[in-house]
Amino acid sequence: MTKPHLLGLSLAQLTDLLVGGGMPKFRAAQVWDWVHVKGVLAPEDMTNLSKGDRAVMAEVLDLRLPSVSVEQRAADGVIKWLFKMADGHEVESVYIPEETRSTLCVSSQIGCTLTCRFCHTGTQALARNLTAAEIVAQVWLARKALSDFNGKDAARKLSNVVFMGMGEPLYNTENVFPAIHILMDEKGQGFGSRKITLSTSGVVPEITRVGEELGVNLAVSLHAPDDETRTAIMPINKKYPVAALMSAVRGFKLKERRRITWEYVMLDGINDSDAHARKLVKLIEGIPSLVNMIPFNVWPGSPFGCSSPERIDAFAAILDKAGVHVTVRKTRGEDILAACGQLRSETSKRNTISLQYPSVVAVYGNEGQKTRVHISGDTD
Ligand code: SF4
Structure with a gap:
């Protein structure tokens, strides 16, 4: 029987499992603290555990971590990791990294079913969903590499997490939701709901749950303001057309001082006319919004400029x-080819994934003046 992975368990689940294996309850809380506050995963390094407690952990838990196949550091501080799963x-x-925050862009699936035509990842078939443990592991390993486990009150080197990498997170809610709950646990890694952004291509039936069950920021990969244009570049629009998507977003439980981020990739001659801009203004009227325009990264064989x-x-x-x-x-x-849609160009031969939105933006203030930079999807 496969054992549950330590990183994929909530505190309550971990406690049940360890107590069931014979460990005292207070020790289970200490194990959680070692893992999610101190950044220690190996039982032998958990110095306050007895030999018997360590044996329980090894007996009931999967403790293997993904290995780091490649780590690349760019001159501007961006780091790209290639993690190998079991x-x-x-x-x-x-x-x-940025001046006021630092963000990790994580993936939720290996491959993707949605074949958005501008997305290099969309050319790669879905292999499987990532487990909750594999999602949490991306964050845990990044924080470990950054020496970011310095206690609850220390300044964070990794402050934000965005689900904008490979895959559609709302097609893997059974793992993404538990992973987000684990990351948000105040007794553990303690990412606040403002610090996490989930980006969806528009899986309408699940959007309400993001607001009600998680309360994290919502980003929507819109990319076109009408059905004709959107269906041509995003097949999911046939299933969930613009009107249905907008109705779900209008019903989204938006917390105070938050807004919806609309991702909009700029495709030459496809979705970038003045008329599209005006339609977009109308479409999102009344919704607290940030439109994040993404200059398209042309990849080999891509049908767009x-x-x-x-x-x-x-x-x-116009906006x-x-x-x-x-x-x-x-x-x-x-x-290091870490920009939107570029990762796979370098790594496709190695059966890896690519991320679409791990990059930084220039913010337009009043009268179109670029005023500062910040990460897509962040609303604080
Ligand atoms: S943009 Fe996102 S949802 Fe669309 S194919 Fe790429 S990974 Fe999948």
């Missing part, structure tokens, strides 16, 4: 003039 599948995670800088500026100006908060993403980690 079954040989590899997953990439990208760390993006990127909109010109002038077109991007004109599009942003800005209408009072919509808009950002234009700036690429980070270029020297």
Whole structure:
């Protein structure tokens, strides 16, 4: 029988399991603290455990960590890791440091079923869902590499997590939701709900649950303001058309001082006209919003080009003039191919995954002035 993985268990589940194996309850809480506060996973390094307690852990838990196949550090501080799972599948995670925050972009599936036409990942078939433990492991390993387990009150080197990597998180809710709960546990890693962003391509029936069960930030990969354009680039729009998506987002339980992030990739001649911009303004009217415009990263064989800088500026100006908060993403980690849609170009031969949105944006303030940079999906 397969044993549950230590990183995929909530405190209550871990306690039940260890107590069931004969460990005292207070020790189970100490194990949780070792793992999620001190960043220690090996029982032999948990110095307050008895030999018997360590034996219980080894008996009832899977303690294997994904291995680090590759770690690449870019000149601008971006770090890309290639993590190898127990079954040989590899997953990439990208760390993006900024002045006021630092974000890890994580993946939720190996491959993706959704075949968005602008996405390099969409050319890779779904192999399987990631488990909750594998999702938490991406964060845990990144924090470990950053020496970020310094106690509850220490300043964080990794402050934010975005589910914008490979896969559709709302097609893997059975693992993504528990993983987010584990990451948010105040007695553990303690990521606040403001610090986590879940990005969906528009899985309408699950959107309400994100607000009600998790309370994290919601980003929507919109990319077009009407059915005709959106269906042409995102097949999921046939199943969940724009009107259904908007109705789900309008019903989303948005916490105070938060907003919806709309991802909008700029595809030359496809979705980037003035008319598209005006439709977009109308579509999201009344919803506290941030439109995150993403200059398209052209990958080998991609059917699209990127909109010109002038077109991007004109599009942003229409939104800005209408009072919509808009950002234009700036690429980070270029020297290690960590930018949007580029990762797989380098690693596809190794059966790895790519991330779409691990990059930084320039924020437009009043009158279209670029004022500062920040990470896509963050709302604080
Ligand atoms: S953009 Fe996201 S949902 Fe669409 S194919 Fe790529 S990974 Fe899948």
